Amino acid sequence: MRSPLRWGRASSAPARRAHDRGAVVKVVAAMSGGVDSAVAAARAVDAGHEVTGIHLALSRNPKSYRSGARGCCTIEDSNDARRAADVIGIPFYIWDLSDRFHEDVVEDFMDTYAAGRTPNPCLRCNEKIKFAAVLDRALALGFDAVATGHYARLEPTADGGVELHRAADHGKDQSYVLGVLDDRQLRHSLFPLGDTPKDEVRREAAARGLLVADKPDSHDICFVADGDNAGWLREKLGDRVPNQGGAIVDEAGEVLGEHEGTYGFTIGQRKGLRIGRPAPDGRPRYVLGIEPVSGTVTVGPHERLAIERIHADQPRWCGTPLAPGSVSEVTVQLRAHGDEHRAVVRLDDTGDHVDIELLDPAYGIAPGQAAVLYQGSRVVGSATIDATDRVSA
Incomplete structure (x- = not known):
């Protein structure tokens, strides 16, 4: 197998054939250190592809990106990914994309909240990192496709294209966070788990001798280690948003309370409003609107x-x-x-x-x-x- 460090151009034809049974292509398997990506890499090998495992170093300070089952992309995760690659029997490398991740995902997350909007960093990571920066590097190095452990299905079309579909296990379906991928990215992607329920994936991992078979799923935002989005944003945005505080008002404009920053709120939020007194009808209030310039947060009834x-x-x-x-x-x-x-x-x-x-x-x-x-x-x-x-x- 050619070294993954040798630069070269990749044809799109092998990537299209990757969605046909029996095709052999050169595949980069993105291995997060979890059970899903490990089994996806193993299945890519079973399909006859030439597979190289990679782990993405996304944190400038890896020790800060995990607490229990929260987050991902830590030193612990990179070690788990390496051990899984050894069991599968594939080469393994770590790609440092921490600067790109910080600029395209973390900074975007902060800027979007500062503007009074609610971002989804997982979509941005898929769009900018996993299926853009990683795919571009993989193609330049002579690979044909990127395989991940996402739960979604790719179906070939009669005209040679590829369609993205929901996973067979709707409870684990991740097609929503892949909805930012374009036609070119889909043609160079493989999702080996799309037709399999999660419990079967864990049983398969155990049968293969993968130590991550019982590893908990990561959740929450990977770069907010303790899950406290508001506290993390307050610390990071302190210098950018000097006048952080503002009023919490009802739809008539009556001031009900004060807050320390609009970035601590999202539309539909109920908990943590700290208004101090109930609505006249006794029903809970929800965040209806966020105005970051004046710092005004408007609340009202659920309807x-x-x-x-x-x-x-x-x-x-x-x-x-x-x-x-x-x-x-x-x-x-x-x-x-x-x-x-x-x-x-x-x-x-x-x-x-x-x-x-x-x-x-x-x-x-x-x-x-x-x-x-x-x-x-x-x-x-x-x-x-x-x-x-x-x-x-």
């Missing part, structure tokens, strides 16, 4: 969270795009583990702006989140929510 229309931009299409000016019936998912909503999506004549009419109202939807569009199990594409329209009172 005022109901959204009937979404305005989004920055569309990214998974395969064939929707045509500018078109109207399509879809379902839309608005959170990583949220429900699907029936919707009608309209593109403007430029194709740059997406209007989503929800046939069933959604609650607590925040600008900055991603709207991922589906037709059946197929992921059509995604767009970033810019604004929402509430259901009329």
Whole structure:
């Protein structure tokens, strides 16, 4: 096998054949140190591919990126990934992408919260790191595809393309966070676990002798080790947002309390408001709006969270795009583990702006989140929510 450090150009034809049974291609297996990516790498070997395992060093200070089952990308995880690669019998390397990760994911996370919006760093990591920086480096080094442990399925089309579909195990489906991938990235991707329930993956890992078989899944945001997003943002944004505090008001403008920074709130939030007195009707209040310039956080009853229309931009299409000016019936998912909503999506004549009419109202939807569009199990594409329209009172 050629050294993975030798630079060269990669043809797209082998990557397309990677989705056909029996094809042999050179594959980079992204190994996080968890059970899913380890089994995905092993399955890529079983499929006859020439596989090299890589672990992404994403933290400038790896010891700070994990607490119990939180986060990922630590020294512990890199050691687990290396041991798994040894058991599988594949070469293993660590790629340092910490600067790129900090710029494209961590900085974006801070900037988006500072602007009063709610980001999803996992989507940004997939878009900018795992299927952009990693894929570009892999192709330049002569590889044909990147394999990951994501739970999603890739289906070849009659015209030689590839479609992204939900995983067979809907409880573990991760197609939402992959909705930012474009046609080129999908053609050079492999998701070996898409047709398998998670419990079967763990049993397979144990049968293969992989020590990560019972390792807990990582969760929360990997670079916020203790899960306290507000505290982390308060520390990091202190110099950028000198006037952090502001008022918590109701929809009539009455001041109900004070806060230390709008970045500690997201639309739909109920806990941690510290208003001090209940609503007149005794019902809980929720965050309805965030205005970062004045520092005003508006709260109100749950029914005022109901959204009937979404305005989004920055569309990214998974395969064939929707045509500018078109109207399509879809379902839309608005959170990583949220429900699907029936919707009608309209593109403007430029194709740059997406209007989503929800046939069933959604609650607590925040600008900055991603709207991922589906037709059946197929992921059509995604767009970033810019604004929402509430259901009329």
